[in-house]
Amino acid sequence: MTKQIADFKLVQKQDFGRSVLLKLRAEQALPEIAPGQFVQVRVDGSPNTYLRRPISIHDVDFQHNEITLLVQQVGEGTRHLAMAEMGNVINMVMPLGNGFSLPEKGEIVLLVGGGIGIAPLFYFAKVLVENDIRPMLLLGGKTESDLLRLADYQQLGETFVTTEDGSLGEKGFVTMHSVWQNQDFDKIYVCGPKPMMKAVAKMAAEKDVWCEVSLENLMACGLGACLCCVEDTVDGHVCVCKEGPVFNTRRLKW
Amino acid sequence: MTKQIADFKLVQKQDFGRSVLLKLRAEQALPEIAPGQFVQVRVDGSPNTYLRRPISIHDVDFQHNEITLLVQQVGEGTRHLAMAEMGNVINMVMPLGNGFSLPEKGEIVLLVGGGIGIAPLFYFAKVLVENDIRPMLLLGGKTESDLLRLADYQQLGETFVTTEDGSLGEKGFVTMHSVWQNQDFDKIYVCGPKPMMKAVAKMAAEKDVWCEVSLENLMACGLGACLCCVEDTVDGHVCVCKEGPVFNTRRLKW
């Protein structure tokens, strides 16, 4: 897959409080993009944001050359991104890393997302549906308002929800949801906070179920050049930006 | 005069191509401000602008707590200032330095401005008029479009113009204007590029006329604390930000 550096224009923006949805349009055609890949965003006008920021590709519209990002404000860089206004130009290097492995037709697939980790699962679920695989989704958050775009996710597959405060769906962590008792899965894909991913990976391992997770290690280059983003694996230190961000949990030393 | 640090809101903006007029309003009352004093502006969202930028006070409206700046875009800081939008908050430390000495009533006064150096002369001319002194103004630029707010200046006193390309007024430098042949002055006040100020200062010295110039040395603190902005004077190195920016030319080693 050829990587590009390109300017995008903000053409749609939706505010979710702490998070924001940014639809960005390029002038030229987008390259091939696999679900689970990410972009490196340049944040202009943010004096303490020296490096680019890695953000998952939340959705793609090849017809209109549009990439959508779902960004949670955690620091100065993401705060500035969230302040972008319609028409603003945002520069991105993309698409980076390797996406999720596509399951076989007929397999029972669960996508587990926690917090802002739900971001890459949207495009992934869409591609699955296009490939005649209807995934189940298990989405977790601290509270109701963390479950962004829930109705849209629900259109892509049966969706289960947990919140830590019980304000929506079952109360507790995703690993505590009753669906685990009621359903077996062939493949599990997870993206969210590390403790959550580890907990799901552990459950999957106990049930001997194939499992992929998407890591969010700190990055500098995003291209496999600097070796800053490494994860310890059975093959030693490997770059999350290049060999990941998606890893089969069997490869990780968790 | 008490110095303040305060947030101002951009309430009016006028574009002059390379320069821009910014009217900024504070919530609280302004302190006393003398013509020739300046502010230190914080430029937000400009990654390479680490220090504040010194800008002359172009006009003051005490009734509405407004300070007006006339800013020429020469680098990243001034470019970002020029990009400010209505309602944006701009932080300033002010008022700094010492202003022009007020002439006596009846004295024949000439204010000479070159390029963006005309900025502080507007407020100064206004104050003179309020004090029943009608100054003459001699304003120079490279070309017609450098003569900003000419009609407004003309309202404050008889105004002579030179442009290097002859597109407006007499062709040449301010020092070549015919007014020097036709009129004697008691006091001359100059602000503009250093070569121009030196040329006028020399003419004044030859005619033995009292002359004040406003210097624009590079500054860090603007408060007389860092000693970065010094000018070599008969009293040694003195801080332009604190003892200036206005100096009687007799004090300078020009």
Next chain:
Amino acid sequence: MTIDLGRGLVLRNPVMTASGTFGYGEEYTDFVDLAQLGGIIVKGTTLHPREGNPYPRMAETASGMLNCVGLQNKGVQYFIDAIYPRIKDFDTNVLLNLSGSSLEDYVKGAEMVDALEKIPAIELNVSCPNVKQGGMAFGVTTTGISQVVSEVRKVYHKHLMVKLSPNVTNIAEIAMAAEAAGADSVSLINTLMGMAIDAEKRKPKLSVITGGLSGACVKPVALRMVWQVAKAVKIPVVGLGGISNATDAVEFMLAGASAIEIGTANFIDPTVSAKVAWGINEYCERHGFQKVTELIGALEC
């Protein structure tokens, strides 16, 4: 919030302002109530008056600035006669930053300052070139620093803080030499030596070509050096270099600093010093520290 740095230097809180960036304090009284600071350190003062370097003396850099002021000051005697009377009753510690270009000048200067009742400490700036030793700075060799500190120690009876130059291979070694020679505390870092060029004019931006780098850009280097020095010496360490907010200040304390100084950041926000003092307090409350001294060296690693 009290910090006892020893030999009579007790700070109300860990925040001081760095020499050369806060004038004599007077320049900032419209912005900061000096009583809210642990101390102020006045401009670098030398025995004899100095005109400093020619203009231009500063250049902005990425997240920082270079300066080559060159210790412009009117000399110790002028300080005593004209400035001391104006500032001696400030409700905070007023420290004098003493520089010199020969051993004799340092000693003579320190002797004169020793007599000033309201100056509880000297901060000895050893980054200046020793003109008799080919212009190498006193503070870049262990022998150089030992010599100047021990000579000054003989005549100076109050708190002697030695300000270290970061332009060295092994800062811990230099700090230990200062400690052994009688320093009551060390402060670091002074500026990193740097340079800026105007490519269009093909000329240096500073009149004397090189200058001292300060501001946020130097913080990582300063923090590392404070951490190294705090592990190496037993006397208190005062940390500075790029501190711009309370979080930065806390980082220096966690790395081992007993107090901190704020320099270039004063230019960006003249009220920053008081804000940092307040913010450190707030941090302690939020994290359940009873005393600010509990922060010192509390880094877990």
Next chain:
Amino acid sequence: MTIDLGRGLVLRNPVMTASGTFGYGEEYTDFVDLAQLGGIIVKGTTLHPREGNPYPRMAETASGMLNCVGLQNKGVQYFIDAIYPRIKDFDTNVLLNLSGSSLEDYVKGAEMVDALEKIPAIELNVSCPNVKQGGMAFGVTTTGISQVVSEVRKVYHKHLMVKLSPNVTNIAEIAMAAEAAGADSVSLINTLMGMAIDAEKRKPKLSVITGGLSGACVKPVALRMVWQVAKAVKIPVVGLGGISNATDAVEFMLAGASAIEIGTANFIDPTVSAKVAWGINEYCERHGFQKVTELIGALEC
């Protein structure tokens, strides 16, 4: 735009990419036509494979970043077997950055690289700790650098570029020692040693506490050192440290660099190296320089 650095190392233009920031060049071929660069310097390579330091390995700082990658690489033999065949026919100079933790490792590594036809030069990274000498870096003393350079010189017959550590008191002295020991050129600066702390967690941000500072923030220090070294040695100087655009590159050449390297800036704009090469050309045309070599040391001061 040609630059002859001596002993067979001729660059098409003065722009190279810095070790550890450009992978093996392959990572950037979607963004840069390598034929537009004077050269690329591949990842730091050691005789034996190294896993490097644990994660986290980087922290962002004001206008820069810290890294503690710790020379993760698969060793010289793997480079020869698996990587060299892939990159040897790049239409640019491919230099290998060689590191070691003992004299013997450097020598053995250099011998093996000497046999690689398409590698015209080694950039010798002397900032690594010498494990047999208590962990002090080879490159921070004149004796250390003399030793490693002269031993490598004996077995390495092509262009030997020695990359200097900036964490020293007197960089000119170190450069002269490298020159005397047989270096064909020196490149500088490697990273400044720094540290970052997470105040909320009270922990260092880097797994091994300290790391190397790079990026725009270090430019003033790098420029000063290049200027000092260029005055002190006769061999060519390669300048780097914070170069982010063509103006920065020109500044280094004016200060005395014959060529330059671009490091951290590649992360911010993966196309920056080619842009800088183009921009230097444009500067020369605009200022009436016939040859890019006319820029070298053309600072007026």
